[in-house]
Amino acid sequence: MPLARLPLLLALTCLGSGAALVGGRALLTLIPAPDPSTPTPTLKRLRRFSPDPERRREASLLLLPRQAKGDLAGERRLLRGQGWGGDELAALVLKRDALAAESLGDQAAAQQRWQQLVRRFPDTPASADGLYALGRQQSQLRQKLRSRFAAHPAALAAAVEAGPSDADRLQAALHLARHGVRWPGAGPRLRQACQSTAAAATPGQRDQLARGLAQLGDSAAALSCLKGSPPSPATQLALSRALLGGGSQQQAQAESLLLQLAKSAPRSSQASEAAALLSEQPGPRALQALKGLPSALQDTAPVQARRAMESGDIGATLAVLQRWPNDPASWELQWQQARQALLKRQWATATTLLSAPIGRELPVGLVGRQRFWLGFSQKQQGATAQAQRTWSDLIKQHPGGYYGWRAAVRLGRGDLNLDPRSSPALVQPQWHPLGSGDWQIDRLWRLGQPLEAWEHWRTERSSPPTSPQELITEGRLRRAVGDHWIGLGQLEQASLRLPVNANCALAQQLELDLQTASFVAELEEAGSTAGVPATLLAAVAKQESRFSPGVSSGAGAIGLLQLMPATAAELAGTPLAADDLTDPARNAQLGALYLKQLLGQWQGNPVLMAASYNAGPGATAGWVTPQLQQEPELWIEAIPYPETRLYVKKVLGNFWNFQERPLASC
Incomplete structure (x- = not known):
């Protein structure tokens, strides 16, 4: 009898085990997946005790920056045994282990890991680094790398290093022109390929190289590379953009190229883009060039918007807005015409323009401007309650930026805080899901x-x-x-x-x-030392350098807050090297001192402080009128330097965002 029951018992045992496995897997799916916000103790428990090996590997990867912290031997220990399976995370583990082994001088282990990575995961982006590393001894692997992972940073780095033959360098330069023209070192490679006579490029290849150089803004090198051959429409467009950034002669040349392009293929996308670019150029020369456009391009939003702007006819402007409500040329036309009406205090005209149905089509970044000035015009015409409703709606739907700040001030709902003792601290960057769709x-x-x-x-x-x-x-x-x-x-x-x-x-x-700043610790320290809000430093740094400490301007300003070396040396009391100013902490310290000086000079007025930081205290002093206190928004719109006008609005909008962190209601 017991033997007769044995199959049944085994079956029940198997079923029970299977049910337990299924139930356990289902239970695991209910547990939130770990991410960078998961506490370290939780990750450690997952790594040691989770029954799911995938969770253990994920916890190990998340612990790397917390436990290893640059300890490469510790990183290798943390990832030991995690390169199992056919998942892409296994490829990542092999890559990290190979890189750590290389840095520790264990070339044999690194070579072994690179070979495993390329063999097991030939189509995974991580193996691009394996092909790059192994290609140091096997040049054919570098060619495979460029072919298989064209836009991968490893492929672009390999293209910059290509050689020694001129033919290899030409092919690498063409690769960079197609897939990574802005990769460090790409520009010199493109110029070298254009100048080489040993491996003469075909006209089509020269066109591609010239387009890449034009995208880098080097119009002279691009024209030289063409050697008199007519550029393709795409290259002609890129070349025109580069020339528009030059002097008057280059701009005239660009306008001529744009007109030629528009005439050569009037129904192409490049011709439409050329007509739009031509419409944006100021002065009578560009306006005259528009008359030479083919009829297919005459009746387009950019061209008609430019003509309406020149005529100043409000009826013509409203006709463009009604016909092309979702074209960027219409949005710019509406604003420029409304701005002129506001500066002339023509409130009814401004209200008519700003009430056009285009408001339903405007992107998020432009709605605040339209709504604020509509409320301003309503207020000036005595419709105070209507203006307050307009501003209240703006704050509810678009509370951030310069116009959210001004609407809040107009409604008595807040203002910028320049007191470092009570000003809010900068918020540390927080992790959020990416939502890329992949x-x-x-x-x-x-x-x-x-x-x-x-x-x-x-x-x-x-x-x-x-x-x-x-x-x-x-x-x-x-x-x-x-x-x-x-x-x-x-x-x-x-x-x-x-x-x-x-x-x-x-x-x-x-x-x-x-609203998320970078270099938060450095900005907080500099603000505390100098006695200015760190949020103000972040507001200036965002506009000046986009938090890029190594960037420098054409005028010679350097670093996070874009300080001129002479100004920085005066603030520091000693000469400074360029490396001093590219250090985020040092740059922030000196920038904070300068902002403190400007605030003191202007009795804490943030508008004059921001204008002075961009245009200089001397120029700003010449603009001061009583209107600044009565109607600061109109005073800012009357600043004669367009760059400074935009700068003031951007910096003060950033300042409001970093202090209030306002979000639109859903």
């Missing part, structure tokens, strides 16, 4: 691997980001790997493209990203 990239981000996520993103993309969602994703990735200059620029572009009726959660995430 689960591998999102997982790498969740596991505190932003560099891997960024390289994965680059590898999979064949063109620059254009949609607001793409710009937000790439901007966040770039900032996470330290590229604040382009990253913040992309986030700002996203705010100018995100429709007002977009997903509110996405809009709020964008606002949080734009």
